[in-house]
Amino acid sequence: xxxQKPFLKALSLLIAGVIVYGCASAQRDMPISAVQGxxxxxxxxxxxxxxxxxxxxxxxxxFFIQTPDGKTDNNPLTSEGIFVFTREEPMAEAxxxxxxxxxxxxxxFRPRSDLYGLTxxxxxxxxxxxxxxxxxxxxxLPKPVALNLDDFKPNTVxxxxxxxxxxxxxxxxxxVAPTGGRVxxxxxxxxxxxxxxxxxxxxxxxxxxPGLDILTYLASDQREKWKxxxxxxxxxxxxxxxxxxxxxxMTGSRALNVPAKAEIRGISGIMHYGFSRYxxxxxxxxxxxxxxxxxxxxxxxxxxxxxxxxxxxxxxxxDDVDDPDTKDDVATPEAFExxxxxxxxxxxxxxxxxxxxxxxxxENLHVLKRLAERINRDAIQTGKPDPKYEAYLxxxxxPRGIDSGxxxxxxxxxxxxxxxxGKDERFLNPVTKNxxxxxxxxxxxxxxxxxxxxxxxxxxxxxxxxxLKSMRGIDDPKDGPAVRLKxxxxxxxxxxxxxxxxxxxxxxxxxxxxxxxAFQFNDGIVDVIGTIKGxxxxxxxxxxxxxxxxxxxxxxxxxxxxxxxxYSYVFDGSAQVLDHFLVNRTMKRHLAGFGYLRVNxxxxxxxRANGERVERFSDHDVAxxxxxxxxxxx
Numbered sequence: 001x002x003x004q005k006p007f008l009k010a011l012s013l014l015i016a017g018v019i020v021y022g023c024a025s026a027q028r029d030m031p032i033s034a035v036q037g038x039x040x041x042x043x044x045x046x047x048x049x050x051x052x053x054x055x056x057x058x059x060x061x062x063f064f065i066q067t068p069d070g071k072t073d074n075n076p077l078t079s080e081g082i083f084v085f086t087r088e089e090p091m092a093e094a095x096x097x098x099x100x101x102x103x104x105x106x107x108x109f110r111p112r113s114d115l116y117g118l119t120x121x122x123x124x125x126x127x128x129x130x131x132x133x134x135x136x137x138x139x140x141l142p143k144p145v146a147l148n149l150d151d152f153k154p155n156t157v158x159x160x161x162x163x164x165x166x167x168x169x170x171x172x173x174x175x176v177a178p179t180g181g182r183v184x185x186x187x188x189x190x191x192x193x194x195x196x197x198x199x200x201x202x203x204x205x206x207x208x209x210p211g212l213d214i215l216t217y218l219a220s221d222q223r224e225k226w227k228x229x230x231x232x233x234x235x236x237x238x239x240x241x242x243x244x245x246x247x248x249x250m251t252g253s254r255a256l257n258v259p260a261k262a263e264i265r266g267i268s269g270i271m272h273y274g275f276s277r278y279x280x281x282x283x284x285x286x287x288x289x290x291x292x293x294x295x296x297x298x299x300x301x302x303x304x305x306x307x308x309x310x311x312x313x314x315x316x317x318x319d320d321v322d323d324p325d326t327k328d329d330v331a332t333p334e335a336f337e338x339x340x341x342x343x344x345x346x347x348x349x350x351x352x353x354x355x356x357x358x359x360x361x362x363e364n365l366h367v368l369k370r371l372a373e374r375i376n377r378d379a380i381q382t383g384k385p386d387p388k389y390e391a392y393l394x395x396x397x398x399p400r401g402i403d404s405g406x407x408x409x410x411x412x413x414x415x416x417x418x419x420x421x422g423k424d425e426r427f428l429n430p431v432t433k434n435x436x437x438x439x440x441x442x443x444x445x446x447x448x449x450x451x452x453x454x455x456x457x458x459x460x461x462x463x464x465x466x467x468l469k470s471m472r473g474i475d476d477p478k479d480g481p482a483v484r485l486k487x488x489x490x491x492x493x494x495x496x497x498x499x500x501x502x503x504x505x506x507x508x509x510x511x512x513x514x515x516x517x518a519f520q521f522n523d524g525i526v527d528v529i530g531t532i533k534g535x536x537x538x539x540x541x542x543x544x545x546x547x548x549x550x551x552x553x554x555x556x557x558x559x560x561x562x563x564x565x566x567y568s569y570v571f572d573g574s575a576q577v578l579d580h581f582l583v584n585r586t587m588k589r590h591l592a593g594f595g596y597l598r599v600n601x602x603x604x605x606x607x608r609a610n611g612e613r614v615e616r617f618s619d620h621d622v623a624x625x626x627x628x629x630x631x632x633x634x
Contacts, residue, residue, distance in 0.1 A: 027103055032067050033078040035106055035121065036165070040158050042106050042121045050103040050131070051082065051123065054139050055094050056167055057270045057281060058251040062086045062122075063094045064165055064270050065102070066142045080142070081165030081270065083122040085109070091132060099135040116215040116475065117276035118158055121165075144169040144268050149202055152241040157214060159240060160278040163271040168280060170267045172201035176242065177570045179257045181605030185318060185329035188338050190609040194248030194255035197277075197573030199241050201263065206239035207567065208576035212524025212543070214238050215276055216475050232541040234524055242573035244277035245269075252284035258293070260570065260602035265289045277572065296599040296615055301352040302626055306592050307412075307450055309463065309625050310354040311513035311579060314343060315618040316402060318363045319370065326401030328363060338611035340374040345614045347375050347407075350597055351624065353387045355450050357407040358465035360441070360515045361618075365393040368405050375407075387411050394420040398440045404465045404514065406446050416447040416460070421497060427489050431482045438489055441467040443497075443512075450629075457629035459509065461587070466494065466514035474525065484525055487518070488544045491531035495549035498532065502552065502584060509590065512554065512582040515620065520558050520566070520577050529556060533582060557581040557594040557625060568621045570601045579623040593626035 027048045035051060037043040053065030066081035073080075084090070084102055094100060104126065108119035125132065144167035153159060177197035181190045199206065211234030217223065226233055245267070247256040258264065266289055269282040282288075302308045318329050320336040331339070347353060362368050368391030375389050392415070393405030408415055425438040444465050451458045468490050473483045494512070501510065518528030522537035526544045530536045534550025558566050558577050567575035581594060599622070603615040 031071075031073065032065070032082050032165075033073045033075065033080055035082060035123075036079040038075070038077040040118055040161050041108055045106050045108050045121075048103065048105050048130075049123070050101060052099065052101045052135060053081070054099050054141060055096050056081065056141055057096065057283065058090055058094065059249055059281070060251070061088060061090075062125075063090045065100060066166055068099065068139065069142050077162050079162055079164045079166055081163075081167065083120065083165055083272065085122045085124050087126075093132070093134050095137070097139050097141065098137050099139050101131075101133045101135055103130045103132075111274075114274070114276055115477070116213075116219040118161075118273060120273050142167055146171065147200060149200055152200065152203060154237060154240075157238060157240050160271060164273060166271055168269065168271045170200060170243075170280075171265065173198040173243070173245070173264045173267055174201050174203075174205075175258050175260050175262045175264065176205050176575070177573045178259045178602055179247070179255065179604040179606070181608075183605065183608060185316065185331065186335060187332055188335040188609055190606045192248075192255040192257050192604070192606050194253075195244065195246050196256070196258055196604075197242050197244055198264065199243065203241050205564065206242055206574050207563075208519055208571070208574045209236050209239075210234045210519075210521040210523070211236035213475075226543070230540050230543060232538070233543070234522065234541060236524070238276070239574050242277060244275065244279040244573070245282065246272075246274070246279055247282045249281045250284050253282055256282070256288070256290075257604040257606050258290060259604055261292065261294050262290055263292045265291070275572070294602060296350065296603070298350040299352070299595065299597050299624055303592070305457070305628050305630060306626050307452060307459075307629070308352070308354040309356045309358070309461075309511065309513070309627065310351055310597075310622050311358040311360075311465065311515075311581070312622040313360040313467070313515040313579065313618055313620040314362060315620065316361055316400070317367050319367045321366065323364070323401065326363075327399060328401045336370075339617065340371055341378075341611045342614060342617035343371060344375045344378045346597070346599060346617060346622070348379055348382065348384065350599060350614055351622065353379070353384075353409060354624065355409045355413050355452070356446065356448065356461075356463055357389075358446075358463060358513045359405050359407060360465065360467040361402045362393060362405055363401050364395065364403065365391060365405070368393050368407060372407055385411070390415075392418045392444075392446065394418070394444060396420070396439070396441045397423060397437045402441065404441050404444050404467050406444070406463070406465065408446070408448065412450060412452040414449040414451065416449060417445075418447075419445045421445060422493055425493060427486065429482050430485055431479055436482075436486075438486065438493065440469065443494065452629075459590070459627075459629050461509045461511065464510070464512045466512060466516055468515070468517045468528065470517045484544055487528055488526045488531075488546060491518075491526065491528040492546055492549060494532045495534065495546075498554065499534075499550045502550075507586060508584070509587040510584040511587055511625070513580070513623065513625075515578055516580050517578055520556055520580065529580060529582075552585060554582040554584055555588050557583060557591070560591075560594055565595065568596050568601065568623060569619065575601075579620055581623055581625045583625075587627070589631045590627040590629075591625070592628045595624055597622040597624060
């Protein structure tokens with residue numbers, strides 16, 4: 001979505017952290033609406049005020065108050081609610097329904113972990129300095145404001161500021177990201193965090209779009225420079241229609257564990273802000289009705305003249321052996337077996353035994369060998385032919401010890417060779433000035449002959465599994481330049497290798513697969529996929545442009561599926577593609593289909609703990625390509 005320049009100018013002050021605090025003055029009695037004001041920043045920030053309101057909710061470190069109905073200022077742009085920050089468990093007298101009078105300093109709070117988010121207007125209450133008293137008890141709560149589609153307009157990252165701290169309700173929300181959680185890597189036990197994401201019913205599912213994130217753009221002191229040097233730089237609006245929902249933040253509430261695509265009716269709570277999203281903290285007594293929950297569905301098996309190749313990030317798959325040379329998490333034997341069982345189930349019943357499975361984030365060859373053994377044994381025990389999977393992995397440079405490898409169905413595949421490239425490549429880190437490793441998880445090449453199909457057809461293929469640098473830290477004020485440059489140089493390294501390879505072996509059937517940690521389009525910083533394909537974003541539209549290094553170009557198979565299926569991962573409510581199949585023209589001639597196995601990204605984290613269910617064995621969905629042994633008639 002293209003953003004309007006006046007909007008960018010107005011919002012830049014809100015994000016940049018330029019907040020001038022006035023000197024603390026004598027305490028002033030003010031209505032909540034006057035403290036909130038009509039913009040993101042309070043007009044009395046830094047001043048000591050006293051406000052009154054009805055307590056509408058409690059958290060572990062504060063409480064919310066709101067002006068009673070009938071006493072509001074009737075200005076739709078000013079919020080009638082506010083958070084009172086107490087630092088610790090709030091006083092018992094701040095009970096829901098009590099009307100209270102409280103004093104404190106007006107702060108604009110932004111967590112250190114949320115560098116580019118908006119601020120939260122709050123009353124900072126300090127015991128011994130500020131005052132608190134109960135005016136009356138057992139008051140009816142102010143009626144919640146009903147959210148509607150008009151509240152969600154483009155070009156506005158702070159469109160819900162007018163409801164900050166107030167009670168709100170939504171008739172129907174459709175979830176766009178499942179409930180998250182905290183995984184104990186040793187036991188595979190999961191504690192739900194109660195947080196999921198949704199949109200009002202009627203709003204399409206949000207997807208990551210091309211461009212630099214608007215919050216990153218507004219926070220940068222390089223904006224004027226960028227306008228001159230990168231006049232066509234696209235800006236991504238961060239999908240402001242997404243609502244973050246925290247179901248267990250309020251005292252007395254319980255976590256809701258929901259998948260994506262579910263419909264939830266009757267949500268009510270308090271509008272807050274956190275992790276760069278407006279957030280509804282659900283009322284403890286809310287009883288929403290949840291319908292349209294999804295179940296995992298197997299992909300279709302390959303046809304008679306077809307085979308499939310899969311690529312799966314299996315998310316920090318560590319074994320039960322302590323490796324003193326790496327910073328690994330050692331799983332218990334029970335937890336390790338649970339993870340093996342889940343992936344085995346996915347391969348057998350949902351993927352139908354791909355001839356080659358490219359794997360990312362396996363700790364070592366031992367993990368993949370155990371996984372191959374488990375799949376083979378489970379196949380035999382369930383009456384299926386033995387696929388005879390064999391494992392291939394070469395250790396890389398990752399400090400956590402995660403590597404890329406292959407599971408090869410040796411019953412129908414002959415491995416010609418396995419080679420790792422780029423392990424010793426270095427680059428000059430612009431932050432530390434050190435000559436650092438470029439490829440933490442170097443690309444791994446598998447050359448294979450696939451034997452099967454009608455008349456024992458055979459086909460030679462070359463599959464390269466990739467796991468590029470993640471976007472973590474890309475906006476960090478200190479380490480960001482190193483992260484950005486590393487992603488650019490990794491993409492250029494791969495592009496140069498592809499170009500040489502195509503010249504050396506023009507008839508080779510070539511696939512580059514895996515977790516590229518990049519979208520299928522320009523993200524405004526580096527066009528990783530475009531660079532590797534040979535279609536880089538033009539200068540002036542990306543901060544770190546790259547030359548066209550590949551001829552002929554590769555083809556990204558995600559471009560051949562429906563727009564609403566173009567995702568393998570969900571981040572903060574935005575569906576996005578991180579896992580790709582890039583093929584050359586020779587391999588493209590054999591294409592029969594492409595898609596993702598939907599068993600992970602749309603399902604709540606708590607399901608990871610269930611070893612008898614396939615869901616959530618990872619946070620990435622599995623990319624799968626179907627190919628014909630013979631070239632289909634064009």
